[in-house]
Amino acid sequence: MRIAIAGCGQLARMLALAGWEMGHRFSFIADPGEGTDCVDGLGPVVARDDHPEPAALLEALGRPDIVTVEKEHVSVALLEGLAEHCLVAPSPEAIRICQHRGREKTALQNLGISTAPFQLVEDGPSLITAVEALGYPAFVKSCEQGYDGQNQWLLRDPESLEALAAQMDSLPPLVVEGAVHFDRELSMIAARSVSGETALYPLAENRHREGILLTSEVPAANINEETQAQAHHIARTLLEQWSYVGVLSIELFDEGGKLRVNELAPRVHNSGHWSQDAGVTSQFSNHIRAITDTRPGNTRPALYAGMVNLLGREPDATLLQAEDVNLHWYTKSVRSRRKVGHINVQAKDRARLQQRLAELEAALYPEGEPL
Ligand code: AMP
Secondary structure, eight states: OEEEEEOOSHHHHHHHHHHHHTTOEEEEEEOTTOOOGGGTTSSOEEEGGGOOSHHHHHHHTTOOSEEEESSSOSOHHHHHHHHTTSEESSOHHHHHHHTSHHHHHHHHHHTTOOBOOEEEEOSHHHHHHHHHHHOSSEEEEESSSOOTTTTEEEEOSHHHHHHHHHTGGGSOOEEEEEOOOOSEEEEEEEEEOTTOOEEEOOOEEEEEETTEEEEEEESOSSOOHHHHHHHHHHHHHHHHHTTOOEEEEEEEEEETTEEEEEEEESSOOGGGGGGGGSSSOOHHHHHHHHHTTOOOOOOOOSSEEEEEEEESOOOOGGGGGSTTEEEEEOOOOOOTTOEEEEEEEEESSHHHHHHHHHHHHHHHSOTTOOO
C-alpha cells in the first residue's frame, strides 16, 4: 500500500523503515520550515503549503491509500479534508482531542479515567483561582504545543503565581494541574486495527532528565495484578470508546499503585522504542499493521528490554561494540538536548538490564555534564 505520513521526524523515519519491510511505500507531508533529514531516501517529501487543496496534496503524495501521523500537531482541518478521499488513521477527531491538553483531560474525565486534578484557565483571575484551589506546587501547562516540559511553569509560591498571572494576556490558554505525588512514571503502548483487534505492550517504567525522557525499562518492575488491570482498563477503554485505529501511547503516573493518565499521544512514542529489538513486533510495525488492517503482532517480550535516549550526543564507538545493544540513529544534526538517536539493550534478567542501563547512562551522560 501507499502510506503518507504527516511529519518528517524520527518517528516518521522509523514507521517508514518498518513499513518498507512489509512492502509498503511512503511519502511525507512537511510543515513550513520542518527538517526532513530523518526521512531522506525513504520517499517523496511534499510541502503542505504548496498544495492547499486536499485532493492536490494527495496527488502530490502519490495518491496514498492511508494517511497517518507521527505527531499530534497536525492541522485537523487538513486531516478532515484528506479523510474525504482516503483513510486517515488515527482519526482526525482522536488527533483533535490529543493535541489539546484541556480537551484530552476532559475526554479522560468523561470516560471515568483518572488524571491529575486540573482546571482550564484563560486569564489572570481564573489562573489565580485555579492555583489557589489546586494548591502548591501547581503545574501550569499550555493547552497546545507543549512537549518535553516546554511551555510549562511550576508554581511553588504566590510570588511565582502573581508573576505568571501578570503575563496572562500574552499567554495561550492554559491548564493548571495539581501536583501528583507519584512514585514513578509509566507508559503503555496500545494498538487497535481497523477491524478492532487490539494489542497492549507491557508497561514501561520511564525516567526523565530535565523533562525529557532518558530511559525506559520493560516490563516495569513490581506491577501487581491490580495495577496491571488498571492499565489494561485505561488502554482498552480509550481504544474501544474512540474506535481508535493505530498505536495510542499512554503516559501514566503511578501513585502507590493507583494510575493516573498524564498525557496521551495518538502515535508511536519514544517510550516504546525498546520494542524494536526485544523479539516482539515493534510499535512501528504494529502501527503499520493496525492502519493496514492487519491483526497486531506479538507484544510480549521474552527478554528484559531497555532504551537510553541519545540527547544531544553521539555514542562513543566502543559502547556500540557490546553484543546486547543496538543503535538507532536518526540522521539529524546534533544539538544540545535534541533527540538524535537511541540505544536499545536487552538482558536475561532485570538486575542485568538495570546494570546495563546504568552503565550506558553513565558513559553517555558523565556526571555534571549538561544535556
Ligand atoms: P508533561 O509534559 O505533561 O509530560 O510533563 C513533564 C513532566 O513533568 C512529567 O513527566 C512529570 O515528571 C512532571 N509533571 C507533569 N505534570 C505533573 C503533575 N501534575 N504532578 C507531578 N508531576 C508532573
